[in-house]
Amino acid sequence: xxxxxxxxxxxxxxxxxxxxxxxxxxxxxxxxxxxxxxxxxxxxxxxxxxxxxxxxxxxxxxxxxxxxxxxxxxxxxxxxxxxxxxxxxxxxxxxxxxxxxxxxxxxxxxxxxxxxxxxxxxxxxxxxxxxxxxxxxxxxxxxxxxxxxxxxxxxxxxxxxxxxxxxxxxxxxxxxxxxxxxxxxxxxxxxxxxxxxxxxxxxxxxxxxxxxxxxxxxxxxxxxxxxxxxxxxxxxxxxxxxxxxxxxxxxxxxxxxxxxxxxxxxxxxxxxxxxxxxxxxxxxxxxxxxxxxxxxxxxxxxxxxxxxxxxxxxxxxxxxxxxxxxxxxxxxxxxxxxxxxxxxxxxxxxxxxxxxxxxxxxxxxxxxxxxxxxxxxxxxxxxxxxxxxxxxxxxxxxxxxxxxxxxxxxxxxxxxxxxxxxxxxxxxxxxxxxxxxxxxxxxxxxxxxxxxxxxxxxxxxxxxxxxxxxxxxxxxxxxxxxxxxxxxxxxxxxxxxxxxxxxxxxxxxxxxxxxxxxxxxxxxxxxxxxxxxxxxxxxxxxxxxxxxxxxxxxxxxxxxxxxxxxxxxxxxxxxxxxxxxxxxxxxxxxxxxxxxxxxxxxxxxxxxxxxxxxxxxxxxxxxxxxxxxxxxxxxxxxxxxxxxxxxxxxxxxxxxxxxxxxxxxxxxxxxxxxxxxxxxxxxxxxxxxxxxxx
Numbered sequence: 300x301x302x303x304x305x306x307x308x309x310x311x312x313x314x315x316x317x318x319x320x321x322x323x324x325x326x327x328x329x330x331x332x333x334x335x336x337x338x339x340x341x342x343x344x345x346x347x348x349x350x351x352x353x354x355x356x357x358x359x360x361x362x363x364x365x366x367x368x369x370x371x372x373x374x375x376x377x378x379x380x381x382x383x384x385x386x387x388x389x390x391x392x393x394x395x396x397x398x399x400x401x402x403x404x405x406x407x408x409x410x411x412x413x414x415x416x417x418x419x420x421x422x423x424x425x426x427x428x429x430x431x432x433x434x435x436x437x438x439x440x441x442x443x444x445x446x447x448x449x450x451x452x453x454x455x456x457x458x459x460x461x462x463x464x465x466x467x468x469x470x471x472x473x474x475x476x477x478x479x480x481x482x483x484x485x486x487x488x489x490x491x492x493x494x495x496x497x498x499x500x501x502x503x504x505x506x507x508x509x510x511x512x513x514x515x516x517x518x519x520x521x522x523x524x525x526x527x528x529x530x531x532x533x534x535x536x537x538x539x540x541x542x543x544x545x546x547x548x549x550x551x552x553x554x555x556x557x558x559x560x561x562x563x564x565x566x567x568x569x570x571x572x573x574x575x576x577x578x579x580x581x582x583x584x585x586x587x588x589x590x591x592x593x594x595x596x597x598x599x600x601x602x603x604x605x606x607x608x609x610x611x612x613x614x615x616x617x618x619x620x621x622x623x624x625x626x627x628x629x630x631x632x633x634x635x636x637x638x639x640x641x642x643x644x645x646x647x648x649x650x651x652x653x654x655x656x657x658x659x660x661x662x663x664x665x666x667x668x669x670x671x672x673x674x675x676x677x678x679x680x681x682x683x684x685x686x687x688x689x690x691x692x693x694x695x696x697x698x699x700x701x702x703x704x705x706x707x708x709x710x711x712x713x714x715x716x717x718x719x720x721x722x723x724x725x726x727x728x729x730x731x732x733x734x735x736x737x738x739x740x741x742x743x744x745x746x747x748x749x750x751x752x753x754x755x756x757x758x759x760x761x762x763x764x765x766x767x768x769x770x771x772x773x774x775x776x777x778x779x780x781x782x783x784x785x786x787x788x789x790x791x792x793x794x795x796x797x798x799x800x801x802x803x804x805x806x807x808x809x810x811x812x813x814x815x816x817x818x819x820x821x822x823x824x825x826x827x828x829x830x831x832x833x834x835x836x837x838x839x840x841x842x843x844x845x846x847x848x849x850x851x852x853x854x855x856x857x858x859x860x861x862x863x864x865x866x867x868x869x870x871x872x873x874x875x876x877x878x879x880x881x882x883x884x885x886x887x888x889x890x891x892x893x894x895x896x897x898x899x900x901x902x903x904x905x906x907x908x909x910x911x912x913x914x915x916x917x918x919x920x921x922x923x924x925x926x927x928x929x930x931x932x933x934x935x936x937x938x939x940x941x942x943x944x945x946x947x948x949x950x951x952x953x954x955x956x957x958x959x960x961x962x963x964x965x966x967x968x969x970x971x972x973x974x975x976x977x978x979x980x981x982x983x984x985x986x987x988x989x990x991x992x993x
Contacts, residue, residue: 315801320343320346320389323342324338334357337355341355347374348375350387351370353367353369357917364386364389365385379405380396380422382400385399391658395415396416399424401422401451402787407429409424409428409449410449424446424449425448430443432681442467444464445463446460446463447461451482457481458480459478460480463475463477477804485751490511491611493509493979497974499973500972501557503529505525505526506527507534508523517540526936530557531553531554536549543573546568547569548566549567552593553591561587562591565583565585566584568580568581568582568583576612578611581608585604589628592628596920600628601629601949602637605626618646621642622640622641623641623724635671635677636669640668642666644664645662645663646661656689658688662686663685663686664685667682675717675720676717676718679960680716683793684712685709685710685792686709688707689708689731691704700738701739702734703735705731706732709729711726712724712770725768726766727766728763729762730762731762732759732761733786736937737751738754738755749810750808751804753805753808754805755806762797771790772791773790773794774833777865777874778824778845779863779917780820784804794832798826799826799827799830801824802825811854814855818850822846823845825844828842834900835896838873838874855882856883859881860877876894878892887914887915890913892908893909907933908932909932910928911936912929913925937959938958938962940961951977951978954974957974960972
């Protein structure tokens, strides 16, 4: 018969200094030697700890517990301990456990001939072994650390090894007199991270040794020396979290055989929430030479932008102030021609008019600055101040047709220096008006399939009065679904489409019963006058634009097809791009294709045709494979390719990778890179353990 006894009632002393313990057992007896004896399915609960055993003897004179195993002890912090026998204090904090095994955070297990628990904080293990691998039968685990002694600090969450040897499948690999590793429950700890091997045709065989430094509860620094026969590099990463924001800084300094001068780069970014819903963002990007980022595989960017911005967005207003500095890494582009410095301020607002409709207005100021004083485009500096206002109203007919009308005007004042082709000061006023008619038509079939057809037509007019300013922000524009019905399709403010124009579009959408969706869109722009500023491949040159064709199909199971094209009735296809992808729990496949006709205005003297493919396969519970590649069809040569292979079990992850960049220039030759890295599981990885299999 099971008996429940409150030890508070039976036993005085330190056992109950901090609260009551509960004992459950098949039999409980108090003998003449002042010993409480519990036998059979014994369970003790005390202050968050739980002890299971076959028998327990509480000796009142010594205030100790003699525990007969098999023993299972779960401490208040979640640590699990099993043992054959134990002598513990009644608070289950201190004592000696024989033939014990310690499991931390359900990940790292430590076995020892004896465990001494002291001060409710330290566990000292003798003749011990530690591993995060499954231990199945008598077979040695994939890896383990055997040590003369291990000390586990439950408060600092650290493990200290003395006279330790690292074993792989029972074979000793290397010896360490001292070793410290974090408890798996510790999220951040100062120490050496897993090394990474890197081998490239330019830098040779190299090794990265990252060292993580905790600078406080919200700051850390990672220092990574990188050594190879061709380079001595130090990489740094600094992170800090604030109450209302965060920053991260990445950088490196190199002394290598590829360049005579010291090489370096710095990328920094941050975001902060300010008062009154303002947000501050910034990023800094700089590099010592154009080839450095590619040589060390830090980034593939060929233009760097450093910016700081303050924004505020709500339902009716937008505030934005931004400063941007550009640095080009392209061989055929001078930094001064970008221009390198852009400053822009903007305020947009809207409100409901008393007489109906919506009033929209904006104020903007921007500057494009170049270093040189050369007359012409290479040295031109431009400052623009602009203001615009419009009124918009929407009406819906009884048949569901939606009519939207908008009328307004904008005024821009330009100040131009270092370019005699333009006036020093110029005022341009551009009034506009537009009417758009949409008629969405829906159909629901008996099978549950829904169809939506939406024809749309728009008629607009705009004109400019005053001077013609230089075009700094509307150089490259292309027809797409986002700007088909716009009154002006230029990307910025400097260029404006003028004259009478119209656009028509038709969209069909199908919603399947099983979750499939399909859409098809077609549209075209018609103008009274030909517009300057559009390139031949933009789809917008001439009085009639190219036909815009777009389609998308998605289905359950992760399938996607998305395509867009521009078709000129006289010259045929102008632009085409498409993506097809499919993924499930074990396979992910994707391919992108882009085709563009030659266009000297866009510095493209030949046809562009490229495939980009990516694939990921989960081959088994342990193996996974990733592939990616880019192929220039027009030039009939590869651009880049890569493969990554990963093997992973409950205690080890090994990544092997190889990549090849085939393109070359005067600053960056073709490069092949091999990588090898590994992670020993359970040291702050959060990975769950799996069981043994026959």
